[in-house]
Amino acid sequence: MKKVIAFSLWGENPKYTVGAIKNADLATCFYPGWICRFYVAKNVPLPIIQELLAKNNTEVFVVNERPDWTGMFWRFFAACDPFVDVMISRDTDSRLGEREMLAVTEWEKSDRGFHIMRDHPEHGTKILGGMWGIKKEVIPNMAGLIGNYYKGDFYQVDQNFLRKVIYPLIHDNALIHDPIFDGKPFPGKRVGYQFVGQVFDEHDQPVANHLEDLKKFLRGRATE
Numbered sequence: 001m002k003k004v005i006a007f008s009l010w011g012e013n014p015k016y017t018v019g020a021i022k023n024a025d026l027a028t029c030f031y032p033g034w035i036c037r038f039y040v041a042k043n044v045p046l047p048i049i050q051e052l053l054a055k056n057n058t059e060v061f062v063v064n065e066r067p068d069w070t071g072m073f074w075r076f077f078a079a080c081d082p083f084v085d086v087m088i089s090r091d092t093d094s095r096l097g098e099r100e101m102l103a104v105t106e107w108e109k110s111d112r113g114f115h116i117m118r119d120h121p122e123h124g125t126k127i128l129g130g131m132w133g134i135k136k137e138v139i140p141n142m143a144g145l146i147g148n149y150y151k152g153d154f155y156q157v158d159q160n161f162l163r164k165v166i167y168p169l170i171h172d173n174a175l176i177h178d179p180i181f182d183g184k185p186f187p188g189k190r191v192g193y194q195f196v197g198q199v200f201d202e203h204d205q206p207v208a209n210h211l212e213d214l215k216k217f218l219r220g221r222a223t224e
Contacts (some may be wrong), residue, residue: 001086001105002085002086003035003084003088004036004088005027005031005036005037005087005088005090006037006075006077006078007020007036007038007090007092008039008072008075009040010044010071011041011044012043012111013049014202015093015202016092017044017048017092019091019200020038021137022204023036023092024038024052024057027096028097030096030097030100031104035057035058036052036058038052038058038060038061039060039061039063039077040052041062041063041071045093049062060175069155069157069158070151072158073157073161074082075090076158077142077146078143079134080141080143082136086136087132088115088132089129089130089131089132090130091129091203093199093200094130094196094200097196098188099188099190099191099195099196100131100196102139102186102187102188103115103186103187103196106177107177109120110175111173113134113138114132114134114174115221116132116174116175118176118177118178118180118181118196119179119195119196120133120156120210121180121196121213121214121217122213123197125156126163126171127163127166129156130197131197133192138170138173139170145166146161149165150180153162158210159203163219192220194206194211198211
């Protein structure tokens with residue numbers, strides 16, 4: 001059984017390029033046996049590509065397309081790869097970890113074909129681009145759906161697609177881990193105010209106001 005963690009990567013920003021390498025390393029711990037598949041643009045520095053290729057748990061697909069926000073769709077093509085049995089979509093500026101891994105494991109054992117995670121007050125959309133997963137043959141025409149969708153060059157264009165096109169197809173076949181908006185709780189305990197999908201820089205420093213927003217939300221809920 002082939003299981004893939006799919007990422008998109010373009011440009012030289014170390015927040016993303018170094019993050020890609022860090023996630024490949026983390027996958028050996030949290031997702032043993034899984035393959036980290038990186039869909040990369042030609043403007044990714046060659047040393048980064050070489051370092052990714054040198055790892056035992058990676059695949060690198062160089063994409064001959066314009067490196068803009070539509071690149072966020074590249075990782076989605078793993079969902080219709082006939083050789084992939086399970087695929088999860090992730091962001092290189094987040095970090096793989098135990099909390100999400102336990103949720104993915106619970107989903108894999110379920111009879112649901114699609115997985116959605118939300119873990120922060122700002123995770124208010126139906127499906128976040130880097131926090132979902134799919135089993136084989138659930139949406140075999142993913143490539144066609146992407147091709148027919150108007151993809152403007154703007155932030156979160158991929159999430160608009162997931163909300164408008166994908167969610168209506170899978171909403172009754174999805175396991176949703178979401179302790180924020182009253183979905184199923186995560187099986188793993190939260191560590192401090194960390195959350196799945198948290199953004200980090202290349203030095204593993206989180207965005208401070210994201211933590212503060214979650215802290216205020218959880219404290220407010222506790223006083224209700």
